[in-house]
Amino acid sequence: MTTSDGSKAGSSSSDIWNLPNILTMLRIVLVPFFVWFLLEDNSRHGIWRWAAVVAFAVAIYTDKLDGDIARSRNLVTNFGKIADPIADKLLIGSALVLLSALGELPWWITILILVREWGITALRFFVIRYGVMPASRGGKLKTAVQTVAIFLYILPLNSFAPWLVSVAFWVMIAALVITVWTGVEYVIEAAKLRSAGKRA
Numbered sequence: 113m114t115t116s117d118g119s120k121a122g123s124s125s126s127d128i129w130n131l132p133n134i135l136t137m138l139r140i141v142l143v144p145f146f147v148w149f150l151l152e153d154n155s156r157h158g159i160w161r162w163a164a165v166v167a168f169a170v171a172i173y174t175d176k177l178d179g180d181i182a183r184s185r186n187l188v189t190n191f192g193k194i195a196d197p198i199a200d201k202l203l204i205g206s207a208l209v210l211l212s213a214l215g216e217l218p219w220w221i222t223i224l225i226l227v228r229e230w231g232i233t234a235l236r237f238f239v240i241r242y243g244v245m246p247a248s249r250g251g252k253l254k255t256a257v258q259t260v261a262i263f264l265y266i267l268p269l270n271s272f273a274p275w276l277v278s279v280a281f282w283v284m285i286a287a288l289v290i291t292v293w294t295g296v297e298y299v300i301e302a303a304k305l306r307s308a309g310k311r312a
Contacts, residue, residue, distance in 0.1 A: 130187045135178035139199040142171040147206050150266065155214045157268035165266055171203050172259050193244050194236065200255055201229045207262045217265060221288055225258070228295040239302045242309025248301070250294040257287040 127133075146167040153160035178196065182188045205226055211217035236245050264280035 127189045128191045132178035132182035132187050133189065133192050133195065135174045136192060136195050136199050139171045139174045140202060142167055143202050143206055146171065147210060150210050155216065157271050161268045168263065168266060175200060190244055198233065201233060204258055204262065205229060211265055221284060224288060225291050228291050232295055232298045235298065235302050239305050242305050245298065245301060245305060248297060250297055254290045254294045257290055261287045
């Protein structure tokens with residue numbers, strides 16, 4: 113941006129503290145509150161369950177909002193490209209683990225999704241020396257379907273619409289299929305990025 117190294121460093125630091133990145137950090141802060149509410153409810157589907165629903169909804173809204181602001185105001189940063197998917201994985205991962213621990217979601221679904229999610233996160237860090245892998249369209253679809261599935265699961269459906277429990281399960285299966293499929297795509301993209309980086 114400028115000719116002085118000090119100015120460059122200052123600019124880089126200020127870039128981290130832009131609105132989209134602050135919203136991403138807020139999403140990370142909301143995760144322990146969401147976990148607490150869900151544990152406090154302990155599958156009783158009472159007021160704490162609704163608190164967990166609200167915390168999850170707010171966190172997901174910040175995900176949409178930070179992306180919209182970053183693109184519209186040209187505030188996309190490397191920090192955001194890394195922190196945003198990590199914030200998503202913390203929220204999604206904690207929800208899946210808790211739902212399985214409470215006996216509401218089969219563990220094999222949670223394990224498959226988490227292995228893919230954290231495996232791709234590790235892969236991002238492995239190839240970061242060659243470049244940053246931004247979220248793909250498939251990755252965004254995966255996050256959206258996962259979000260809908262988890263939202264359906266954490267809603268106290270048994271109290272007002274028991275038939276939606278089956279809908280929640282099949283939406284989660286769709287999320288699992290998309291999760292595995294996009295994971296394969298990211299592995300291929302990482303291999304291409306690493307190959308191009310080595311040639312350069």
